[in-house]
Amino acid sequence: MFEISPQKMMAAKALKALWEMKNGLILLFTPLVFLPLPLVIETKEAACGYIIALMAVYWCTEVLPLAVTALLPVILFPLFGIMESKDVCMQYLKDTNMLFVGGLMVAVAVEHWDLHKRIALRVLLLVGVRPALLMLGFMGVTAFLSMWISNTATTAMMVPIVQAVLEQLNRGPQGGEERSTPLPKAGEKPAETDGQVVMNGMSMEMEHEVQREKEEQLRMCKGLTLCVCYAASIGGTATLTGTGPNLVLSGQMSQLFPDNGDVLNFASWFAFAFPNMIIMLIFAWLWLQFVFIGFNFRKTWGCGVDKSEKEVAAYNVIREEHKRLGTMSFGEVSVLFLFVLLVVLWFTREPGFIDGWATNLFNSEKEYVTDATVAVFVAVLLFVLPSKPPRLFCFGSRSFDLDSQCPREANPALLTWKVTHKKMPWSIVLLLGGGFALAQGSENSGLSTWLGNQMTPLQTIPPWAISIILCLLIAVFTECTSNVATATLFLPILASMCKSIKVNPLYVMIPCTLSSSFAFMLPVATPPNAIVFSYGYLKVSDMARTGLVMNIIGILCISLAINSWGGAMFNLDTFPSWANTTTNSTAI
Template sequence: MHLFTKDPGNDPVTIAFKLKRFVLAHWKGIICVVVVLVCLAIVMPWPGEKWSWCLYCLVIMAVFWVTECVPLAVTSFVPVFVFPLREIMTTQEVAECYINDTMFVFLGSLIMAAAVEQSGLHMRISLYAIKIIGYSHYKLLFAMCMVTMFVSMWLVNTAATTMMVPIIFALLRVFEDQKLLTVYEKNKDGEQIASDMTTCYFCAATFSATIGGIGTLVGTGTNLVFKGLFERQFPKADEFLTFPKFSAFSVPYMIIMELLIYFWLIVRYLGFLRPRSKKAKAAKISKAGLDAAKKTVAKNIKDLGRLSFWEIMVLILFGLGIALFFSRSPEIFSGWADKVLEFLEIKEKRYIRDSVVAMGICFMMLFLPSKLFIFKNCTAKFHDDLPKRRVPSVLDWVTLNRTLPWSFMYLLGGGFALSTAAKKDYTGLNEKIGDFLSGLKDAPNVVVVLIVIIFTVFLTNFASNVAVANVVVPIGMTLAKMINKNPLLYNIAAGFSASYCFCLPVGTPGNLVVQSAAKIPTMKMIQAGLGPTVISILATWVAVLLYAPIIWPVINASPLPEWATT
């Protein structure tokens, strides 16, 4: 940074100085130009094969997504102009990748989550959970972890993390006033940084949000990415990744991982199993401290007031949405969608998908009122009794339109376009990648799955989770076909692993939120995240090999189903 602030005076400017300044200021543009030109070697000799142009797009988009030299969503538009120009896909075919059932489920989940945020229902749930569970560091940390995890199952991970920031700060400052801890400490340069206890609480929030995101299909965009990629690559396969089956696998797996991460945090920061250590002694809270924490939570609950009609409406509609997701076509019994199709004498089950529920609930949230005074139009006896203003809906569209992260939809679309183009019908890139990875054919399946998981977790710490899933999941499914294993297994292994960014702040917005809010140094975040990283790798490895075949018996079917070999 000193290159931009130092006063050079009358000193001569050297070429090295100018070059260094130029690179620091314009490194993103340099990457864009250099990568585009260097990667042209992939399509040589000119004009190149279709599969080589698809690979060219894949490499460029992967580098751009990892470095973020251009906005993530902008990178996702590369297939729109490259594929038609090289006769890989028509413009219509590429455009259709950017709007489909998975997109509407993703959009619907964001809108439903926005209604919870606008009403403040998530804050009420959090405070009451803390009040019920308790106020010691062990209980508070457990409450923070469980609440954030649960909320993140339905809200975007970043929103769940952001929700906990003011709550954590309020409680830590109460303990600091009682001289039980310090929120900040000073490093060797005299700068304020988060103390170990502060790091523990804030990292617990973002880690729990990450883990909670895997609990349901709508918990994070990554889940919908690997679901959509599977359905696009194997359109003839049954609908394996339905809401009930997905959660039947992910919820127990999620809870076990959350408990293991909680165990890691209390051992690492609260001195659990080390009663004589400094951390264990520092974790003890006096009665005065507990009473002060209780008063703070009670005050926050009081400030929220009584449960409003708005929150009740959100609770009803959100609960209805969840119930409809789970009961659409659960296969263990005849769902409501099955009944509708049977009544209408429609044999194709794909007519009613999760997007029907998502957008239906969103429409109701934008249509139904959030205030009871709408009924004054019926009960008013005098002009003064009539409502004086418009009745707001459960979901405010103006606020939603301003705050919703629309660009993430294009990120999913770019991945779907790449996946579609890589199929044999278009370029055959999947087969080329399979040939390249054929060396793993003789390796044990348990080892190959572990390699895929480790590689994905490593990569997702440096790039957007959704971007990593878009790149790695199709490769994993191609590898599965090459070694004669079920692609669903590798889809699940790589798809879930793409969410697990615990060490670096750049991998997921939640990490950035807590790092900036609590002034957590990157090295401290890495130290906090090492345990969860190892836990997530091992837990995922065991879960996909031992538990996934119970939920999806087709994983171990022999011979492979016809859809998996075509």
């Protein structure tokens, strides 16, 4: 018997106590560790660098909620004389924040009325339940929904559907009976065959067959759950409101380059990012199919083979879920109409190749109407329009005919504030505002200019190489911290670098923004990964190995996009005149 010495026990207890106190220690000692920076170098640049370093550590370790850390510039910028308090506070509710709020209110309405679930089940009924097509269907639906609603909500809605389908596909040999054993989990060994008589080696063959079938089932479970979280992350990159980093880029462009002429709006971003999303989704599907399903076309595609009982049962599960939703209600139709209206107005506001309705309506050089105006307009309509068809001669709780069937209370609106308050991720608004405050503080303090001057030696490296290296760096960094925080920290620095080496800022900032959404390798990297991992099919090594290749696929696809149609769309081979302009201390 080993006996642990008292000294080792005390050391173990001390380490455990330190680990339990780690958040408090990081909170206390991080400001002290970086404090010599503003004390020794008594400049605004050093003070701003101190604040950014402090916030970066807090964001990476999450010792404070991300939104609370984002509020630190309100305290520290006035304290260090970088910006006045009124100018800092103005950064927290800018046009981009209102675009986020309005877009998410529409997304909340779609989620509240189960419109996203109806779309998902309808598409799955169309693609069928052959393994390869089923994976493609789940990925396509998840990516599409993630373009408009949060990737977390999309994943949380899709994974139970995946689970129900897997229950049917992995049923026992008796077609109509329930499984006698649960679905396989990661690291689980097949059950031993007990009480069998070995005759001519038959029981050993049967045991081997059972083990092989269980391994195939586990691979199928891994593949179908992973495809959902990966598709959710990929789909969010296709629209400007699909994920936080895209909005950070839009806001930083308006902040750092106010004369850019609205080069990044909903239509232009979609024209660039949607094809990239489709290409990446196809390669991700092929990769996941290769790893977890294989390319046996007869088995996975069902070429020349009738559906098995398990596949028919899985299809029936999807059909029953769809039937349970019933016919589309008046409220669902109204939300669908407003959603389509929002997308149409976004696309036609300023499409770029022709004058949009905003230009024709307001014949002025000023940009009176932005994507945020459209988003808030449609969001307000959600609180105005009724959720049930109005009845004539029925006003509120009274009616002209007391015996009529008119409701005695006014119809509720399509969306209520109670639902909105519960489902809206308000913390992201503060997180975006903190990023805009950091960018403005870096500009005002001169830190952006100083950083740009330090990066002038990079002029000798081709821009495409700089882009790939930075994408790799950010893809690794975003595995450990929030994708919004990653974009917030890096984009102002990248903008300064592009100014100094005379490269179009979009050439580097767009790929790096997309890369910040490629958190594929770790369960804690993003909420969709954590949701999928909680179902127990995956090990960390499974996600790490598969996610590493996914990161490579993503960076290669971005490089292809930015050096082909992206270069033509944004004139990336030239250094634009708007990139030479800078903001001033009074910029809002």
